[in-house]
Amino acid sequence: GRICCVVGDVCIPRKKGGRHYIMPLHADIQVRARKLGLDCLTPIIWHKIANGATEVAGNGSGFYGKPYQPGSIVKNDIEYILFLRKGGKYRSVSPEKKALSMLTRKEMQAWLRSMWTDIPGASTRDGHPAPYPVELAERLIKLFSFAGDTVLDPFVGTGSTSQAALLAGRNSIGNDIEPAYIKIAYRKLQQLSSQARLIGAVRSTVRCTGF
Structure with a gap:
């Protein structure tokens, strides 16, 4: 059997975590799946239109961070489509x-x-x-x-x-x-x-x- 898992990494804003960072859920799922004996297959990256306001505090300029200075935040517009597989023979x-x-x-x-x-x-x-x-x-x-x-x-x-x-x-x-x-x-x-x-x-x- 196969498992398809559509998952996005979670952006933690500075107001909640004291600093901006990403919780890499897709990587955590793959690590746990391997520990359970599942095979990880090539994932697909789904580039979608996300709502940036729900991720980090924007400044109204279309990007995040100090305007036109290094250290801005990359917008999280992707989700991962993970494919996991049980071992065993192929079905007929x-x-x-x-x-x-x-x-x-x-x-x-x-x-x-x-x-x-x-x-x-x-x-x-x-x-x-x-x-x-x-x-x-x-x-x-x-x-x-x-x-x-x-x-x-x-x-x-x-x-x-x-x-x-x-x-x-x-x-x-x-x-x-x-x-x-x-x-x-x-x-x-x-x-x-x-x-x-x-x-x-x-x-x-x-x-x-x-x-």
Whole structure:
């Protein structure tokens, strides 16, 4: 099995930590994964449009630090897409599944690059502090699973991963501890599952439990 983890390093502003610094979450996750026996594969850097005001105190000039002097702060506009893999034999997939999961040449060329710059960050209008776009999840699902597989998101939030799985013709299981987010995800999945489509899941069933 594979784990895809979209994670950004956390900027700690001077007001909170006494000095500005970065908590390298992506590196910490990779180190811990290796200790657990997982393989770390080549990551992808996702360059998105971030909100600098939430990271460090800006000065209104479009950058951070003293204007036009050395020592300014580099804006944190990237997140890391980490790929972790369990050991073991490669799975055997039927010819039918392979055919249903084929990617185009254009998709392979664009998606297997080590940096993605064509997907903007998702809106926070649903109230979730760390959303990511459905398109991002759909790419990852198509890259690392086959049609009919089941995708698990243990922190599903407002449901981007489950929506992407539905569009890609995969099953999905999503968990979250916040009932408000689950309700939003459920509503979005109901709306999406009612739409007619030529590709992806032609028929779908959405179930929600626990609230």
